Amino acid sequence: MPDRSAGDLLSAREIRRYTFRAGLVRTEGGIGELISEVYTSVLGAVVLVVMAAALTTGLRDSLGLGSTPVWAASALAPGFQSLPPMQASATVLLTLAAALLSVEMNVGPIALSVPQTFWWLGLPVPRRGFIVPGFLRSALWPAAAAVAVVVPLALGSAAQAGPLQVLLSALCGVGLALLLYGVAGWLQIVGRGRWVRTLAGVVVLVAPLSLVVTALAGTIEGRPVNLGWLQFLPTSWPLLVAQGQLAPLLLLAAAGAVLVVVYANLERLSSSRLKASAVAGSHVAGSVLSMDASELTRALGSADTNVPTRIRLPLVFSRGSATRRSVLTLLSAQLTVHLRHPARLLRVLVLATIPASVAAVQFLGNAPLLAVVVYVAALFGTTGLGHVARFAAGNPSVDALLPLSQQTVRRVHLLVPAAGLTLWMALAFTLLLILGVGSWPLVLLAVLAGPGLGAATLRAAFRPAPNWTMPPVATAAGPIPVGAIRNFVVGPDLVLIVLLPVLVCLASGGVPLLAFPIQLGLTALALAWGTHVRRVAASGGGSIAGSGGPSAGQGR
């Protein structure tokens, strides 16, 4: 600490610097350790992808599916009515803008970390020095995201756009993002705007559906739905700028004005609001570290749209053996928890339409791209149905109340995700089939992969606790616990392995008979892997969830 005479207060900046430097001094590892933690996983994923690409190309050759390179061929049936890029881009921008507003309102947007609120906000120094850096830093993310999203959309939706128009379009996107950031910041300061958050959450859920619904209505019903009005919403103004209009650039001025007002009122933020934001931010960080999409959705999404219902399924059963009755009780309890959160189930359902939504957009019906989208959607789908298993992993004593072996409990936990994800795969690939992507054998192959995805859900949910005793690594963002990094791939790895035959067949455009036994074998392997209960050494652990109950064993 800098030397001061009695009563001479430090500035917020001095306290900030002291905290940051003191933390960095104690880090022991380096970036090399971070890389060494993840390189085997990254290397494994790269090898898998390269093998899959080679297999896809070979499969296309052996099935005689033409000489067009797989990455250039459209996967859609000829004559399918694709959506124009402008409408698709407008929908994407509306969805992302709503998501940004929702996320910003949930995590602050002006935020400190939880320890910072605890140790800094009680000090008798002007708080502006604590809050301003977070305010400025938090503004960078939406601005960077806007550039990353708007530039490709501008290029895709306005074929004639020159470099200047793309640049202005990106600027307009930054203006839009900062305006939303400013609005969220102002609502945080005044402590209002619940309805805004609810509305944004609903838009995030509904908007992506409009793509596939519009495409299907146009093709099947023969009645195209005109959603051209979407491009005139302010969220689409960056696209209008790409087409040569300049008036939408007023968004920049509006954003500047709102940010100035927010900046001038930063000191009005109370400790309780800053603490609430810090806790929400910590929730987000925790769910990212645990790669838990369900928790991440809860942390980022609108809590107001996740109203639990009062569904009550029977929990007491009188027929059959004690084991059978306990299994039924456990299963019924799990179903009850799932059904009490319909918004979570709806999110998983919406995820099943994402591959078809992407395929419905002109120029995006490209098989390798769809394979990637299917993987990502399935990954989020698996974790979306994993919250009950994650709760069980964190609270093993609940399952311990039932007279069931650990293995049986784990298998019962598999049932709902396996059934749900089998239906999920059937829906996702049937929708794709309606658009002309794939074939009935591919749908069947996808259905066979469904139970394996359920097992991947369990593997992610019952993953071992991170090794928090490993040395923290100094980074520009402060010390990062290395032990948490390794956890990233537990779960997503099994999703990739289970989906490999489906993705290869989707990308190659054909389904050889050999794919079915391979898929069955991988699904069986996943089921064994995901439901395996590892014996925990008596002295091991370190995790709250890692000891004491029937579910304490960690899946490997």
Place this chain on the structure above:
Amino acid sequence: MSKQPKSRSTASRGSSPSAGGAAPAVELVRAQRLLVGYGSSPVCGEVAFSLRPGEAVALVGPNGAGKSTVLKTVTGGLEPISGTALVGGKPADDRSLEFRRDVATVFDDDAFFPALTVQEHLAIVAAGHGASDVEELIAAELDFFGLLEQRESLPHNLSSGQRRRMLLAAAFIRPRLLLILDEPEQRLDTAMRTRLAARLRTEVDGGLGLLLVTHDPDFLRAVATRAIFVADEVRKLTPAQAATAISVENPHA
């Protein structure tokens, strides 16, 4: 046993805190027909009390009765449903510099910088409050709270009780006119509870205002000058009556 460190209460420092003013007769806290809760749902009956320098008011009552909610409202963390909570004659507002200078709080939650040691945490608080003798103050508080050996420890290497001691040390290392403690006895061993109670009593006698929630009848008897039983119907009790009420509520306490 370590002797008590020199008091860092604002009153003993000789300044004239705005929260309560220099005159000892000024009320540090005044709750008038205060109804607290979440949203529009009250958690207990209306609360009314005042706290002056040199007084220790204890809020007692069963779990979930609303004691901590009263504390949070008094410290500005929650808006009252109705009524007023004044600190130093003004509505409680932690955005005020004076409020943060004069009011120290320890609630039943914690958060630590994972890469900062015990003494570095305390250094932030001491230096942030303008202390010049930071090292000396830290040493004294670490000694009192039995954490000298853990001064270089990181928070995750501390036991739950040691983390609690560290939070209490952070409240004592800074100047304060009003100290607000939510179940300070929690996670402390019996010896530490006794020493803490003695120190609080000494500081209250020296002019500190203390508002606390406690479930420990011995702690209550040793520290409190008045007590308020928080429930659907709020009642004022003597410390002896309150201690009896707690004992009935929790015969093993």
